[in-house]
Amino acid sequence: MxxxxxxxxxxxxxxxxxxxxxxxxxxxxxxxxxxxxxxxxxxxxxxxxxxxxxxxxxxxxxxxxxxxxxxxxxxxxxxxxxxxxxxxxxxxxxxxxxxxxxxxxxxxxxxxxxxxxxxxxxSANGVGAHMCLREMKVGPGDTVLIHAAAGALGTFAVQLALAWGASTVIGTASEANHDYLRSMGAVPVTYGDGLVERVRALAPDGVDAALDIAGDDALRASVELVKDKNRIRTMISDELATELDVPAVTPKRSNAQLAELAELHTQGKLRxxxxxxxxxxxxxxxxxxxxxxxxxxxxxxxxxxxx
Structure with a gap:
């Protein structure tokens, strides 16, 4: 072949x-x-x-x-x-x-x-986002921060968080991708210096959970913004996560997750x-x-x- x-x-x-x-x-x-x-x-x-x-x-x-x-x-x-x-x-x-x-x-x-x-x-990014958000216990009423939200994994994470009841999803991305994030229902914010302050301005009541798909700076910002480190995950910065006492992602893939993703797509909640x-x-x-x-x-x- x-x-x-x-x-x-x-x-x-x-x-x-x-x-x-x-x-x-x-x-x-x-x-x-x-x-x-x-x-x-x-x-x-x-x-x-x-x-x-x-x-x-x-x-x-x-x-x-x-x-x-x-x-x-x-x-x-x-x-x-x-x-x-x-x-x-x-x-x-x-x-x-x-x-x-x-x-x-x-x-x-x-x-x-x-x-x-x-x-x-x-499946790969969909299941990856599913694993992380479940471990972060994302659910109704949460304010969730997704770093690198315009990429494939971020795209799934934004939509899954909203499908599972998050009230606000803030997504970091370059300005060229802000309209894309808005089209999925996320509130866009620009990368770079001053990110923590920009996120706090958007979420005055605080951030409940954060997913880092961008790297060390994003993970450090997440630790500043989220009170409970158990509600932070990274798919990029494993060594820094250990240093900061952020839990590692536990790989758990199954066809039940795939079936849930498929159903959400059929319902128009996941694209x-x-x-x-x-x-x-x-x-x-x-x-x-x-x-x-x-x-x-x-x-x-x-x-x-x-x-």
Whole structure:
């Protein structure tokens, strides 16, 4: 099968279209013929040589941790799914390819109203935002601060907070993205010096919870603004979080989270802006684009138009 794969670690140029072995579904697994795959900073870290402790990153390495496609093979013991099912889901590696093999726990049904390009970029950031906001106990009446709110993860976090009843969501972003944040129901605020004072002016009664997707300065600002550190999370600054006694995010992914995201999309409460949709052969360009930072919405790879 064709895949955007690595045979060495390095810059975006090491990610090339190549032929790799087509995976087969084993017991308890199913195979998805991929229509689209999301591009994430997790993938760029893999490309540079990082890997979680339990991941084998021996070459060739196929990045990609989210996808949408059609089930085309069932392993022994798989129930509740059929060949031909349209699904979207998550994995750790392997989604930048024509086929990916996963467990049934890693997928959910794709609603008809969810376009293929958006579905391919829906699960990783959506589940990430879901995990963080649940741990932060975001709920009715809260004032929530989301740093880097115009990016893909921020886009999900803003909308989930509002869907779960937050009264006010303040989002940091460059001024070019302020109208985008307003369109989602957030109150925009500009990055940079004086951020704490600007946020306090917008939230005179205080900020209840904050999610950092921007880095150390944003995490420090969050600690100044939020009384209870248990209601702060970062997806960027793990070392500083330890220093500041901010709890780490506990990875807990499931198809129940995917199903909730799908239902919120069907209800019109969750949408995703596609910044770029590139063919699989241009995966390196997708990595160059995501690494520029300050982008609006999601970058996806279009893998196959007719599985």
């Amino acid at each position: 064709k895949a955007a794969a690595l045979t060495s670690f390095g810059g975006p140029e090491v990610l090339t279209l190549t032929e790799v072995a087509t995976p087969q579904a084993g017991p308890g697994q199913l195979r998805v013929r991929v229509r689209s795959a999301g591009v994430n900073h997790f993938d760029t870290a893999i490309r540079e040589g990082w890997a979680p402790p339990t991941v084998d990153n021996s070459f060739p390495v196929v990045p990609g941790n989210e996808y949408a496609g059609v089930v085309d093979q069932l392993g022994e013991g798989v129930t509740g799914h059929s060949v031909g099912d349209e699904v979207f889901g998550y994995c750790t590696l392997g989604a930048y390819a024509e086929y990916v093999v996963v467990s049934a726990e890693q997928i959910t049904a794709k609603p008809e109203s969810l376009p293929w390009d958006i579905a391919g970029g829906f 995703l802006h596609i910044r770029q949709a590139l063919p699989l052969a241009e995966a390196a360009e997708a990595h160059r684009s995501i690494e520029t930072g300050h982008g609006r919405g999601k970058i996806v790879l279009l893998v196959d138009s007719a599985p």
